């Protein structure tokens with residue numbers, strides 16, 4: 001059997017396109033007053049609702065067809081890997097260059113520029129981890145230079161429960177939060193707008209089938225509970241955070257907004273681009289059995305992540321955005337299966353559509369810091385092409401995350417963008 005690698009949709013075959021036939025990420029879009037589930041292909045969206053209605057999915061189960069008619073992804077997420085694989089095979093066949101059904105598909109394609117992307121799922125719960133040892137070490141050095149990592153870091157993935165109601169989709173503007181701020185010199189706090197607004201470069205993990213309360217997810221089965229990945233910006237007010245965080249962790253410094261990218265890239269799409277999980281240094285403790293995967297061969301995610309910043313003045317004067325960071329998800333100390341196994345080891349239940357953030361993803365070298373706070377100890381301050389200086393985000397600043405996976409002999413697959421502008 002011939003394996004098609006190109007689509008009859010020309011824009012999907014452009015090497016610079018995030019959405020070739022090998023990707024097929026899921027999202028929810030609004031077009032002509034209707035909200036439908038779609039799959040990105042080139043610069044178009046395949047309307048899954050329309051496909052189900054027009055009989056193109058008659059080979060799928062009733063449950064899968066019903067899930068394609070929903071206006072959010074939770075029903076499809078709940079069906080699990082076998083249903084996702086069947087749907088992916090069908091959509092691949094419809095969009096491949098040897099598809100005999102081009103004329104029936106064409107009416108079900110919507111130009112991306114005419115659609116407004118929505119949150120992809122009802123997010124019942126949102127958890128954020130702290131899985132990058134490079135991020136944790138740099139932040140720790142700012143506060144505890146003598147012992148940057150706390151004693152628990154290498155034994156368990158640190159996390160906190162975030163707030164799902166303030167998660168917004170890429171493109172929504174972010175209001176600068178106010179809160180209690182106390183400088184080291186001041187005797188007491190003041191109330192006012194944050195002067196230390198930061199982004200955090202993260203990957204979001206969307207949960208597929210959940211687990212029952214009181215039952216845990218074994219690490220060997222964890223990936224069967226992952227629907228896919230998106231980009232996530234955990235906006236953070238550092239001055240509010242430093243005063244409020246002890247002893248219970250982040251609260252108002254982070255729950256004012258979290259931005260996610262609208263397209264969810266599935267683990268099946270990412271499979272050919274996987275990498276070995278990072279080897280732990282010999283002196284590090286071995287993970288406990290419930291956190292030890294049966295194999296670390298393809299446990300990691302080789303995904304390149306980038307942060308771009310533009311000020312309002314840069315955009316007005318025609319400057320390109322500045323790249324602030326380039327990091328890779330494979331450098332995380334804790335992998336996706338370890339995060340899920342740990343989250344549920346006490347019987348805590350995950351549900352379809354729950355969102356889990358990895359925590360800020362940073363690499364070991366300068367130029368791979370996943371947030372501005374980490375850059376504070378760099379010798380040269382951040383200067384933009386307009387001459388403007390930055391320590392933290394100013395009003396009008398726009399932050400864009402991008403990500404892609406690549407492997408020789410295969411087209412690059414991308415995540416689209418996660419964009420947010422600080423309201424001015």
Ligand code: MN
Nearest residue numbers: 200234359360
């Ligand atoms: Mn975070």
